[in-house]
Amino acid sequence: MVIEMVNPYDVAVHQFDEAAERLGLSQAMRAILRKPKRELIVNFPVRMDNGDVEMFTGYRVQHNINRGPAKGGIRYSPAVSLDEVRALAMWMTWKCAVVDIPFGGAKGGVICDPHLMSSAELERMTRRYTTEISLLIGPDSDIPAPDMNTNPQIMGWIMDTYSMHRGYSVPAVTTGKPLAIGGSEGRLEATARGVQVVTREAIRDKGWQPENCSVVVQGFGNVGGIAARLLHEMGCKVVGISDISGGLYNPNGIDVPAAMRHSRRNGSLKGYAEADAVSNTELLELPCDILIPAALENQLTERNAPRIKARLIVEAANGPTTNEADAILNDMGVTLIPDILANAGGVTVSYFEWVQDLQRFFWAEDEINNRLEMIMKRSYKAVKTKADEQEVNMRMGAYLLAVARVAEATEIRGVYP
Ligand SMILES: NC(=O)C1=CN([C@@H]2O[C@H](COP(=O)(O)OP(=O)(O)OC[C@H]3O[C@@H](n4cnc5c(N)ncnc54)[C@H](OP(=O)(O)O)[C@@H]3O)[C@@H](O)[C@H]2O)C=CC1
Numbered sequence: 001m002v003i004e005m006v007n008p009y010d011v012a013v014h015q016f017d018e019a020a021e022r023l024g025l026s027q028a029m030r031a032i033l034r035k036p037k038r039e040l041i042v043n044f045p046v047r048m049d050n051g052d053v054e055m056f057t058g059y060r061v062q063h064n065i066n067r068g069p070a071k072g073g074i075r076y077s078p079a080v081s082l083d084e085v086r087a088l089a090m091w092m093t094w095k096c097a098v099v100d101i102p103f104g105g106a107k108g109g110v111i112c113d114p115h116l117m118s119s120a121e122l123e124r125m126t127r128r129y130t131t132e133i134s135l136l137i138g139p140d141s142d143i144p145a146p147d148m149n150t151n152p153q154i155m156g157w158i159m160d161t162y163s164m165h166r167g168y169s170v171p172a173v174t175t176g177k178p179l180a181i182g183g184s185e186g187r188l189e190a191t192a193r194g195v196q197v198v199t200r201e202a203i204r205d206k207g208w209q210p211e212n213c214s215v216v217v218q219g220f221g222n223v224g225g226i227a228a229r230l231l232h233e234m235g236c237k238v239v240g241i242s243d244i245s246g247g248l249y250n251p252n253g254i255d256v257p258a259a260m261r262h263s264r265r266n267g268s269l270k271g272y273a274e275a276d277a278v279s280n281t282e283l284l285e286l287p288c289d290i291l292i293p294a295a296l297e298n299q300l301t302e303r304n305a306p307r308i309k310a311r312l313i314v315e316a317a318n319g320p321t322t323n324e325a326d327a328i329l330n331d332m333g334v335t336l337i338p339d340i341l342a343n344a345g346g347v348t349v350s351y352f353e354w355v356q357d358l359q360r361f362f363w364a365e366d367e368i369n370n371r372l373e374m375i376m377k378r379s380y381k382a383v384k385t386k387a388d389e390q391e392v393n394m395r396m397g398a399y400l401l402a403v404a405r406v407a408e409a410t411e412i413r414g415v416y417p
């Protein structure tokens with residue numbers, strides 16, 4: 001895996017600045033949209049299984065709430081930082097605007113290594129973190145969801161802790177919950193399903209056939225693992241996959257369901273015999289038609305971008321491409337579907353979950369998947385049309401759409417003198 005010391009918030013602000021310049025936004029509007037609205041830093045104690053007390057640091061950042069309540073996931077990782085959370089919150093604002101759902105952007109994170117914690121420790125940490133950020137979160141104000149290393153169980157603990165403080169159940173305070181407590185059908189697969197839809201649209205625009213496309217996916221978690229499976233089911237040849245333990249390559253195609261079974265049995269992809277081991281760095285440079293980074297930020301950099309073989313990149317992760325790599329890939333003629341469009345399927349079904357929870361009225365999986373598909377296709381088309389009209393790439397097309405929507409809402413509300 002390529003670890004670059006690039007600050008994700010600098011990447012996010014640079015992307016915004018370029019769009020603001022093209023849109024001719026006023027200096028006042030640029031100043032408002034560049035900065036997060038609210039940032040909460042919490043330091044809190046957790047009793048570990050051995051009886052010791054450890055201090056943890058967590059964040060919740062709301063970037064913008066002019067189009068609706070703040071919305072965005074919570075990440076558990078040793079690499080979490082305030083600037084990372086700021087960047088992820090800003091990307092959430094644009095993402096919700098690209099798919100035109102009535103949310104602003106937020107993100108949260110706790111500096112911890114969940115792989116080294118027991119389930120009981122994770123639960124105690126989650127409940128204490130929830131109490132600390134209860135100043136901000138709520139079904140009308142700020143609604144967390146899963147991100148890296150968080151899952152439906154953790155969303156359930158957050159919902160339960162928040163509800164304990166209120167004295168009644170508040171299912172709409174989180175999304176991505178288990179079905180039994182107000183979760184939505186389809187949320188678990190939604191981000192990957194959105195990735196599948198935009199990949200399929202891009203394949204069609206290029207005049208390719210799925211059966212002739214080879215795909216490499218970095219990351220084998222909620223997004224990467226399910227995206228690999230769905231693209232495999234769509235007929236693509238998935239030739240490369242990876243998780244934190246490293247990558248696997250088989251030019252003849254990997255049996256993704258078999259690799260998933262191996263990963264579930266063994267806790268990682270390591271040792272899967274039907275493919276050759278490659279490093280995460282090598283994985284990104286493998287020969288393929290489509291590359292799907294679905295793990296971390298800053299994976300495609302000025303160092304490896306010139307060696308990327310894929311002709312289509314679909315950013316399932318948030319912020320996988322640095323600004324320098326973006327320019328290089330653009331000059332190389334690579335089509336890149338940006339994160340704020342490509343991975344918006346998750347928050348779209350989170351929106352459906354929130355609506356269902358508020359109404360106490362639940363929809364069937366087919367209805368959810370059909371509505372998701374409709375929104376992802378519509379958003380892909382809007383971004384492509386904007387990009388073609390303005391003769392810019394898909395990232396700029398998505399930013400032009402999103403930033404204009406947020407700026408319009410900000411202007412109409414008159415939140416500055
Ligand atoms: N979950 C969601 O709904 C959404 C997620 N995203 C974004 O998608 C990306 C992935 O999130 P998600 O799938 O939910 O997270 P998960 O925690 O489910 O999976 C992350 C995957 O990335 C791998 N990974 C983590 N760190 C490294 C590393 N240093 N080197 C190589 N691989 C690594 C993990 O490996 P291992 O399993 O071995 O730990 C795992 O396979 C993130 O950028 C997230 O922000 C975007 C929109 C929505």
Ligand SMILES: O=C(O)CCC(=O)C(=O)O
Nearest residue numbers: 072073145147346347350
């Ligand atoms: O489902 C959500 O609310 C947000 C998911 C998320 O964190 C993201 O899209 O990056």
